[in-house]
Amino acid sequence: MDKYSLILENIKRHIKLTQDEERNFISLLKPIAIKRKEWLLEAGEICKYSCFVTNGCLRGYTIDTNGFEHVLSFAPKNWWIADMYSLISQKPGTIYIQALESTEVQALSKTAQERLYIEIPAFERFFRIITENSLVSFQQRLLDNLSLPAEERYQNFCKRYHGLTDILPAKQVASYIGVTPEFLSKMKHKLLYNSR
Amino acid sequence: MDKYSLILENIKRHIKLTQDEERNFISLLKPIAIKRKEWLLEAGEICKYSCFVTNGCLRGYTIDTNGFEHVLSFAPKNWWIADMYSLISQKPGTIYIQALESTEVQALSKTAQERLYIEIPAFERFFRIITENSLVSFQQRLLDNLSLPAEERYQNFCKRYHGLTDILPAKQVASYIGVTPEFLSKMKHKLLYNSR
DNA sequence: TATATTTCTTAACATACATTAAGTATAATA
DNA sequence: TATTATACTTAATGTATGTTAAGAAATATA
Known part of the structure; x- marks a missing residue:
């Protein structure tokens, strides 16, 4: 049962489960592997x-009418990801979720999730809390996009996703903060050059 | 009990309450009036x-280091609003919530809300659902900011917040979509001029 | 109604960032 | 290891949007 310890720890940060509830929950999970x-x-x-990422890293992104990609979110190990619009409405979505490296997730189907809300009400709380946290960070990111120049958004990204910056291709970071790879490259040069 | 019908209808869109639960909930509300x-x-x-707006309209905004305001959200009648970051963490927040006109809200304190989660678990579901919906629209707004030119963001705003555009000062709309009032003015002129 | 504030518009000028293009480095795969 | 594809950098040029300023319109307050 060791392969479930990561997801169980993730959940126990917000709610308590009995052993029975843990087993019930785990029985609902479906492992999925996605190649790079x-x-x-x-x-x-x-x-x-x-989906809960147990290994690797995913990115959620859209493609606009001009064919440009825009990264909505990264999901490294220990993060949850979904196309929330589509998951809620059960209508066709707009988000691509792609593996940046070979990745494994534990997938909880919408129907299983809804059964869980009824059988183990604490899960309603769990998903309320992680949705609230997600909302707060998207609000902050929106305000950053409205108020900060690209250079500060980049520095914030490096702080908040420390470690991720080393793993991700720079063009993905550029897309996340909302600039072109060319401009990010220029900023990085400038930051290096000016800091000594 | 008519003054509570708006908020009760709002809640009943997602969960069912017994008469006792309705009374319990209502007893937790505190009316607050805010002048323009x-x-x-x-x-x-x-x-x-x-806070649930029963009358009037609020705006949530930040002030950046250069003194510029950025509108995070409008809350007309029938909407919920809070500084989610501060509400969750109970740390000092960054959001101003101001009345655009004389406004009345029904305020649910954090402690009351937490009591509600325990006494009436359906409220956990209610707030999960409205938080999910809020998350989806902030994600879409972020993607719009990353991918659409200001003119399309303006048109989207007019569609999505139809009616609000007539009530709000143009400078508030400009701040919401992330442009200066001067530039919004230019766009409006162009849209008028080009559409005939 | 008159006066003072605030908001809106217009226009000239400025700038942060995008686009294009070409070369270089890095990493994936045979 | 060799080859190919992908990612990164640099630089010239272009553009969407910002800034400043001043007058006009609308709105609040005396």
Whole structure:
């Protein structure tokens, strides 16, 4: 049962579960492996799972009408990810979820999640809390985009996602903070050059 | 009990309550009136309430280091508003919540809200659902800011907040979509001029 | 109603960031 | 290891949007 310790610890940060509840929960999970550059979900599909990353790293992104990608979120180990719009509405979504490296998730289907809310009400609390936290960080990110120049958004990203910056291709970071790879490159040069 | 019908209807869109539960819930509410241009909450304070607007309109905004305001959200009648970061963490927040016109809210204190989660677990579900919906719209707004030119963001705003555009000062709309009032003015002129 | 504030508009000028293009480095895969 | 694809950098040029300033319109307050 060691392979479930990461997800159980993640959940126990907010709620307590009995052994029975743990077993019940675990029985609902479905492991999915995604190879580097393959997709867990594509735009146009209906999102059927809340996914918890146990290994590797995913990125959620959209493609705009001009063919440009925009990164909505990264999901490294120990993070949850889904196309929330599609998951809630069960309509075709707009988000691609792709593996940046070979990745494993534990997938909780929408129907399983809803059963969980009824059988173990504490899960309602758990998902309320992680949704609240997610909301707060998206609000902050929006305000950063409205109020900060790209250079400060980059520095904030490096602080908040410390470690991730080393793993991610720079162009993904650029897309996340909302600049072109060329401009990010220029900023990095400037930051290096000016700091000595 | 008619003055509570708006908030009860709002809640019943997602959960069912018994008459006893309704009465229990209502007993926790505290009405607050805010005059035009006055604040329900200021940056630096700790947010103690989730507020439901029964009349009027509020705006939530930050002030950046250069003194510029950035609108995070509008809350007209029938909407909930809070400084989520501060409400969750109970640390000093960064959001000002100001009345755009004379406004009345029903305020649910954080302690009351937590009591509610325990006494009436359906409220856990209610706030999970409205938080999920809020998350989806902030994600979409962020992606719009990353991918759309200001003109399309303005048009989206007009569609999504139809009616609000007529009530709000243009400078507030400009701040919400992330442009200066001068530039919004130019866009409006262009849209008028080009559409005939 | 008159006066003072605030908001809106217009226009000239400034700038942060995008685009294009080409070369270089890095990493994936045979 | 060799080869190929992908990612990164640099630089010239372009553009969406910001800034400043001043007058006009709308709104609040005396």
